[in-house]
Amino acid sequence: MRTIVMPPTKKTSEFIPFKGGLDVVSPPVEIPPGFVRRAKNYEEDINGGYRSIMGYERFSGKTSPSTATFSVLYYSVRGTVAIGDTITGATSGATGKVIVITSTAFILTKVTGTWTDENTTAGGATVSGPALINALPGSYGAEYRSLAAAEYRADIAAVPGSGSILGIWYFKGVVYAFRNEAAPDTGVAMYKSSGSGWQAVSLGYEVAFSNANTSVGDGDTLTQGGVTATINRVVVETGTLLSGVNTGRLIISAPSGGNFAAGAATTTGAGNVTLSGAEAAITIPNQNGRFEFITTNFYGQLVSQRMYGCDGVNYGFEYDGSVFVPIHTGTTVDWPTHVTAHQNHLFFSFGSSAIHSAIGDPYNWTTTAGGSEIAIGDIVTGFSQVTGSNASPALAIYCRSSTHMLYGSDASTWEKVIFNDQAGAIPYSLQKVGLNYVMDDRGITSLQTAQEFGNFIESTVSKQVNTLLITKRSQLTDSHIARDKQQYRLFFSDKTALFCTVTRKGLSIMPITLAHKVTCSVSEETYGGGSEVIFFGSDDGYVYQMERGTSFDGQEIEAYIDLVFNHSKGYRVLKKYRRMTFEMVGTGYSEFRTSYELSYGYNESAQPEYTLNTVDMGAPKWDQFTWDEFVWDGRPLTDLSMSTPGDGDNI
Numbered sequence: 001m002r003t004i005v006m007p008p009t010k011k012t013s014e015f016i017p018f019k020g021g022l023d024v025v026s027p028p029v030e031i032p033p034g035f036v037r038r039a040k041n042y043e044e045d046i047n048g049g050y051r052s053i054m055g056y057e058r059f060s061g062k063t064s065p066s067t068a069t070f071s072v073l074y075y076s077v078r079g080t081v082a083i084g085d086t087i088t089g090a091t092s093g094a095t096g097k098v099i100v101i102t103s104t105a106f107i108l109t110k111v112t113g114t115w116t117d118e119n120t121t122a123g124g125a126t127v128s129g130p131a132l133i134n135a136l137p138g139s140y141g142a143e144y145r146s147l148a149a150a151e152y153r154a155d156i157a158a159v160p161g162s163g164s165i166l167g168i169w170y171f172k173g174v175v176y177a178f179r180n181e182a183a184p185d186t187g188v189a190m191y192k193s194s195g196s197g198w199q200a201v202s203l204g205y206e207v208a209f210s211n212a213n214t215s216v217g218d219g220d221t222l223t224q225g226g227v228t229a230t231i232n233r234v235v236v237e238t239g240t241l242l243s244g245v246n247t248g249r250l251i252i253s254a255p256s257g258g259n260f261a262a263g264a265a266t267t268t269g270a271g272n273v274t275l276s277g278a279e280a281a282i283t284i285p286n287q288n289g290r291f292e293f294i295t296t297n298f299y300g301q302l303v304s305q306r307m308y309g310c311d312g313v314n315y316g317f318e319y320d321g322s323v324f325v326p327i328h329t330g331t332t333v334d335w336p337t338h339v340t341a342h343q344n345h346l347f348f349s350f351g352s353s354a355i356h357s358a359i360g361d362p363y364n365w366t367t368t369a370g371g372s373e374i375a376i377g378d379i380v381t382g383f384s385q386v387t388g389s390n391a392s393p394a395l396a397i398y399c400r401s402s403t404h405m406l407y408g409s410d411a412s413t414w415e416k417v418i419f420n421d422q423a424g425a426i427p428y429s430l431q432k433v434g435l436n437y438v439m440d441d442r443g444i445t446s447l448q449t450a451q452e453f454g455n456f457i458e459s460t461v462s463k464q465v466n467t468l469l470i471t472k473r474s475q476l477t478d479s480h481i482a483r484d485k486q487q488y489r490l491f492f493s494d495k496t497a498l499f500c501t502v503t504r505k506g507l508s509i510m511p512i513t514l515a516h517k518v519t520c521s522v523s524e525e526t527y528g529g530g531s532e533v534i535f536f537g538s539d540d541g542y543v544y545q546m547e548r549g550t551s552f553d554g555q556e557i558e559a560y561i562d563l564v565f566n567h568s569k570g571y572r573v574l575k576k577y578r579r580m581t582f583e584m585v586g587t588g589y590s591e592f593r594t595s596y597e598l599s600y601g602y603n604e605s606a607q608p609e610y611t612l613n614t615v616d617m618g619a620p621k622w623d624q625f626t627w628d629e630f631v632w633d634g635r636p637l638t639d640l641s642m643s644t645p646g647d648g649d650n651i
Contacts, residue, residue: 021508041559061193065149066549071131079124109148158541165537167291173527208276340383349380398425491518515552598648
């Protein structure tokens with residue numbers, strides 16, 4: 001009798017880095033492990049791995065819902081207190097709004113003061129204080145934080161008016177939003193965020209002038225007979241104050257004592273000026289434009305930074321935080337569509353032309369002062385500065401079907417060359433994340449790839465999702481960058497988006513589905529620097545702040561991710577998969593489900609049910625927490641193992 005000894009089963013393990021993003025184009029067998037075949041609301045992290053996206057919440061300047069806290073206040077006598085009541089301590093005067101009642105405690109939010117052992121002035125409860133802030137870990141803590149956030153969310157209103165948010169900008173620590181007035185054909189209103197919510201911005205008045213002398217200046221009092229007003233800005237459009245031969249407009253406060261009229265007027269000191277007629281209220285008269293903005297500085301000092309904007313149906317403008325100046329370029333239909341600053345000139349686009357102001361003077365557009373018009377030959381869709389030479393930057397002028405470069409420093413040295421006569425950019429898709437990225441008919445391209453490959457598929461950096469992009473190119477509404485995440489983001493009219501993380505090997509693109517439509521957005525560093533803020537406007541009239549909280553303005557975020565099938569370096573070799581381990585980082589409490597599929601999910605192989613997992617992550621450092629406001633057993637790094645019984649040639 002002979003004993004046959006079978007060789008031992010070879011056991012191996014492999015590490016699969018989660019990276020690469022979505023690939024819906026390549027043959028499945030050729031896609032590296034770690035790529036994604038379908039996903040929703042996950043993004044690739046620049047530090048490695050995939051992460052569920054952060055939420056967003058409505059914004060007006062009032063208290064942020066995601067910063068809301070809850071307090072646990074124990075009671076011995078409940079009395080008649082009900083959910084929604086605001087209770088007040090009879091001794092301490094502390095207050096709080098009841099959001100949950102348990103068998104032993106009131107869960108409060110919007111707490112003021114410090115509770116003690118006392119009765120409440122309403123409801124007849126007897127409580128013991130102080131209240132414990134954010135003291136419950138796990139699912140209860142997550143639920144109570146969500147309910148507290150809902151209380152603050154209800155306090156935040158939409159921007160007044162009607163229709164979509166037409167434009168949004170962050171300037172000197174304030175968010176500005178533009179929306180149609182409520183009544184049809186009554187113009188557009190400008191609002192700013194504040195601690196009390198959205199506030200209308202007064203645009204002031206303007207009066208045309210000629211032949212002002214050098215003593216006429218900002219801050220002066222303009223006087224004509226018994227009529228006076230403060231001059232907020234002297235806008236010289238032709239000539240100079242030094243010559244005394246000039247024309248322009250005075251941006252003034254509301255006149256006192258009547259209305260100005262054509263004729264001579266004086267200003268504080270020895271100022272003399274001739275007014276051309278009565279003052280007029282400054283308005284944005286035409287509705288339904290699409291605003292675009294920049295922040296730049298023509299005057300040297302930090303305090304002289306100003307924002308410039310245009311919307312395609314009204315004058316362009318300048319705003320410094322208090323003074324609104326419509327900009328007249330002298331163009332027949334003076335409604336610019338796109339704006340930038342380059343070589344100390346202000347640039348606007350009008351159809352297939354780019355025109356610019358005099359050097360350092362965004363009010364003067366005359367050729368004698370240095371302004372000029374540059375014919376492009378194609379409809380301009382946006383501007384972007386790029387590296388030109390050691391001497392000066394260049395200006396990339398994107399059109400719908402071509403790309404042009406403007407070299408030089410002023411009207412006497414400009415040289416416009418065609419960079420690519422076959423590839424351009426869809427409007428509002430231009431962003432810079434190291435390289436300039438745009439969306440074109442072939443997908444997402446950069447200046448570098450467009451130069452190398454022209455208008456062919458090889459020019460794109462989005463080949464793995466191009467079949468998806470082709471269906472969405474006509475739906476693009478906006479784009480922005482997320483600096484902290486090194487992302488280029490595209491948004492579409494069906495409430496979907498693509499978050500494109502810039503990695504060493506290119507773009508990792510992941511599909512996103514939001515609960516609200518993005519009509520416009522802004523991504524800027526906070527005033528004074530140090531961090532980033534991202535806001536978007538929607539068709540419901542609300543402004544939302546991104547990268548905030550764990551919901552879509554109170555709505556749950558559905559998120560899933562399915563990796564591509566991995567043959568474990570043994571194509572068509574039957575294997576027994578035993579166990580997988582996920583390594584995770586995060587903060588707070590989370591519930592999620594995991595599962596796996598074998599052999600492309602064919603029915604011949606048994607496919608498991610989902611497994612529910614819970615984890616509380618994010619342990620505090622010993623010297624960086626407030627007592628009774630932290631989770632004892634939270635972990636900043638955790639792993640999760642699950643059994644994967646079954647045979648298959650891939651998983």
